[in-house]
Amino acid sequence: MTSxxxxxxxxAEVGKMIILTLCCLIVLGPFVMVVSTxxxxxxxxxxxxxxxxxxxxxxxxxxxxxxxxxxxxxxxGVSAFVTIVGTLLALAVTSTLAYALSRTHLLFGRVILLGVxxxxxxxxxxxxxxxxxxxxxxxNSLWALIIPVTVSAFNVIVMRAFFGSLPAELTEAxxxxxxxxxxxxxxxxxxxxxxxxxxxxxxxxxxFWNTFFSAMLYxxxxxxxxxxxxxxxxxxxxxxxxxxxxxxxxxxxxxLQMAILVLSLIPIACVYPFLQKHxxxxxxxxxxxx
Amino acid sequence: xxxxxxxxxxxxxxxxxxxxxxxxxxxxxxxIFASFYYLPLLGNVIAFKDxxxxxGILGSDWVGLGNFSILFDGDPAFLNALRNTLIITxxxxxxxxxxxxxxxxxxxxxxxxRFKRVVQSxxxxxxxxxxxVVVAIFQHVLGFGGPLExxxxxxxxPHPEIxxxxxxxxxxxxxxxxxxxxxxxTILFLAALxxxxxxxxxxxxxxxxxxxxxxxxxxxxxIRPVIILILILRIGDLLSVGFEQIxxxxxxxxxxxxxxxxxxxxxxxxxxxxxxxxAAVGLVxxxxxxxxxxxxxxxxHLFGEAGIYQGADK
Numbered sequence: 001m002t003s004x005x006x007x008x009x010x011x012a013e014v015g016k017m018i019i020l021t022l023c024c025l026i027v028l029g030p031f032v033m034v035v036s037t038x039x040x041x042x043x044x045x046x047x048x049x050x051x052x053x054x055x056x057x058x059x060x061x062x063x064x065x066x067x068x069x070x071x072x073x074x075x076x077g078v079s080a081f082v083t084i085v086g087t088l089l090a091l092a093v094t095s096t097l098a099y100a101l102s103r104t105h106l107l108f109g110r111v112i113l114l115g116v117x118x119x120x121x122x123x124x125x126x127x128x129x130x131x132x133x134x135x136x137x138x139x140n141s142l143w144a145l146i147i148p149v150t151v152s153a154f155n156v157i158v159m160r161a162f163f164g165s166l167p168a169e170l171t172e173a174x175x176x177x178x179x180x181x182x183x184x185x186x187x188x189x190x191x192x193x194x195x196x197x198x199x200x201x202x203x204x205x206x207x208f209w210n211t212f213f214s215a216m217l218y219x220x221x222x223x224x225x226x227x228x229x230x231x232x233x234x235x236x237x238x239x240x241x242x243x244x245x246x247x248x249x250x251x252x253x254x255x256l257q258m259a260i261l262v263l264s265l266i267p268i269a270c271v272y273p274f275l276q277k278h279x280x281x282x283x284x285x286x287x288x289x290x
Numbered sequence: 291x292x293x294x295x296x297x298x299x300x301x302x303x304x305x306x307x308x309x310x311x312x313x314x315x316x317x318x319x320x321x322i323f324a325s326f327y328y329l330p331l332l333g334n335v336i337a338f339k340d341x342x343x344x345x346g347i348l349g350s351d352w353v354g355l356g357n358f359s360i361l362f363d364g365d366p367a368f369l370n371a372l373r374n375t376l377i378i379t380x381x382x383x384x385x386x387x388x389x390x391x392x393x394x395x396x397x398x399x400x401x402x403x404r405f406k407r408v409v410q411s412x413x414x415x416x417x418x419x420x421x422x423v424v425v426a427i428f429q430h431v432l433g434f435g436g437p438l439e440x441x442x443x444x445x446x447x448p449h450p451e452i453x454x455x456x457x458x459x460x461x462x463x464x465x466x467x468x469x470x471x472x473x474x475x476t477i478l479f480l481a482a483l484x485x486x487x488x489x490x491x492x493x494x495x496x497x498x499x500x501x502x503x504x505x506x507x508x509x510x511x512x513i514r515p516v517i518i519l520i521l522i523l524r525i526g527d528l529l530s531v532g533f534e535q536i537x538x539x540x541x542x543x544x545x546x547x548x549x550x551x552x553x554x555x556x557x558x559x560x561x562x563x564x565x566x567x568x569a570a571v572g573l574v575x576x577x578x579x580x581x582x583x584x585x586x587x588x589x590x591h592l593f594g595e596a597g598i599y600q601g602a603d604k
Contacts, residue, residue: 013400013401027469097316108313122576122580127560128336131336181311236538
C-alpha cells in the first residue's frame with residue numbers, strides 16, 4: 001500500500017519551499033558578499049562604502065598582499081599546526097581509551113567509565129582551569145590549546161559504542177592466535193573503524209581550527225596567535241590591516257578584511273563535504289547511547 | 291573459573307596481569323581526564339581563600355565564605371551580570387529553543403527529498419563556523435557601510451544603528467544564535483520524526499483527521515521524548531549564555547547591557563585579578579548547573595519520560 005501521507009499538496013509544498021529557500025538565502029547571502037568584497041577592486045569598494053554584492057572587476061590583489069607574509073600567514077600556520085597535531089593526538093587518546101572501555105570485564109572499567117561520564121555533567125570553571133594550565137607551565141604555549149581538549153567524554157562514548165558493535169569473534173580469534181591487545185587494536189580494530197575515526201576526527205579538527213577563547217586566555221605572544229585571534233583583531237576590533245607589498249593601488253581595507261575571513265574559511269569549506277557524509281551518524285550514535 | 295574461591299588480592303593480581311595492556315591503552319585518556327577535569331575541581335578551593343598568585347593556592351589564607359558574602363551582599367556589578375544572564379537565558383528558551391523544532395517540522399513535511407537534502411546541507415553549515423567569524427559577518431552586514439544601511443538609504447529611510455546599540459544587544463545575540471545553530475539543531479528532531487510509525491498517519495487520514503490534527507496528535511507526541519531530552523540538557527546550561535559570542539561584542543556595547551556571569555568571572559578574575567570572588571561565582575554557577583540538570587531529569591521521570599539516564603546502558 002502506498003503511503004497516503006506522502007501525497008503532495010501542491011500549494012502548501014510550494015509555500016514551504018519558498019520559506020526554506022529564504023532561510024537558505026539568509027545563510028548564504030552574507031558569504032556571497034564576503035567573497036565578492038574580497039575580490040572587488042578598491043574603487044568599487046570606495047563607492048559602496050562597505051560590502052559589495054558582486055565584484056565588477058575581480059582582482060586577487062587583497063589575497064596577494066595578505067599572503068605576501070606577515071601576521072595572517074603566521075597565524076594560518078599556527079592554526080594548521082594546532083589543528084593537525086591536535087586532531088591526531090585527540091584521535092589517539094580518545095580511541096585508545098574508548099577501546100579499553102569497550103572490552104567488557106576490564107579491571108576498573110566500570111569506575112573509569114563512570115568517571116568519564118560524570119565529566120559531561122560538570123566543568124571546573126574558568127578560573128581553576130586557567131590556574132591548572134598555568135600550573136602545568138603551558139601558558140603561552142600552543143600545547144595549552146591542544147592537551148586539555150584531546151579527549152571529550154562525548155567522543156569516548158560514541159567510539160566505545162562503535163568498537164562494542166564490532167563482532168567479538170574477531171578479537172577472540174586473534175587472542176587465541178596469540179596476538180596481544182596492542183596488536184589487535186592496531187591491526188584489526190582501527191582498520192575496521194575508519195568511518196568513526198573520520199567522523200570524530202573531523203569534529204575535533206573543526207574545533208581546533210575554531211579555537212578562540214582558550215587562545216585568548218593562554219596565549220599572549222602575538223607570533224603564536226591562531227587565525228581566530230587575528231580575525232578578531234582585524235574584523236571585530238577593526239585594526240588596520242598592514243600591507244607589506246602595496247603595489248600601485250593598495251587594496252581597500254574591506255577587501256583585505258574579507259580576504260582574511262575567506263582564508264580562514266577555506267579549511268572548513270574543504271572538509272565540509274566529508275563532514276556532511278559522516279556527522280549525522282556521529283551525532284545520532286552519541287545521542288542514542290548518551 | 292576458580293575466581294570465586296580465590297582470595298581478593300590474588301584475583302586482583304591475576305586480572306592485572308590479564309588487563310595491563312588494556313589499562314596502558316586507557317592511561318593517556320585517564321591522565322587527561324584526571325589533569326584537566328578532576329584536578330581543576332580541587333582548584334575551586336580558592337573560592338574559599340584570599341588567593342595571591344605569588345604565594346600559590348596552598349599558601350594563601352582561608353577566608354571561609356568571605357568571597358561569597360561579597361557577592362550576595364549585593365555587589366551591583368554582580369547583580370547586573372546575574373540579571374543579564376537570566377534575561378538572555380529566558381529569551382533563548384522562548385526563541386532559540388523552539389526554532390529548530392519548527393524548522394525540523396517544516397523540512398520533514400516536504401515531499402521532495404532532493405530539495406530537503408539541499409536545504410539541510412546549506413542550513414547545517416554555519417554551525418561549523420567559529421563565533422569570531424559569525425560575529426564578524428553580522429557586524430559587517432548589519433553595521434555601518436553594510437548592506438542593511440545601503441538598503442535603508444536607497445529606500446530613503448534612517449540609518450539603523452544595530453551594532454553597538456545596547457538596547458539591540460540581546461535581540462542581536464538571539465538572532466546570531468539562531469542563524470548559527472538552528473539548522474544543526476534540527477538533526478535530532480529529524481531523526482525522531484523519521485522514527486514515527488507511518489501507519490499512524492495513514493490510520494488518521496482514513497479517520498478523516500486534518501493535517502493540523504495529525505501534527506498535534508501524532509507528530510508532536512512522537513518527538514516529545516527528544517524535545518524533553520534536549521530541554522533537560524539545555525536546563526543544565528541555563529546560566530551559561532554564549533560566552534565567546536558575548537566576550538567578542540562586549541567592547542561595543544559596554545558592561546551594563548552585556549555583562550553575564552561568565553564574562554563577570556573572566557573580567558574580574560583573569561583580567562581584574564579578583565581570583566577568589568570570581569572563583570566563588572564560577573563555583574556557585576557550576577553547582578547550580580548540576581543541580582538543575584538532576585532536578586529536571588527527576589521531573590522528567592515523574593512525568594513518565596525517559597530523561598537522560600534511561601537507555602544509557604543499552
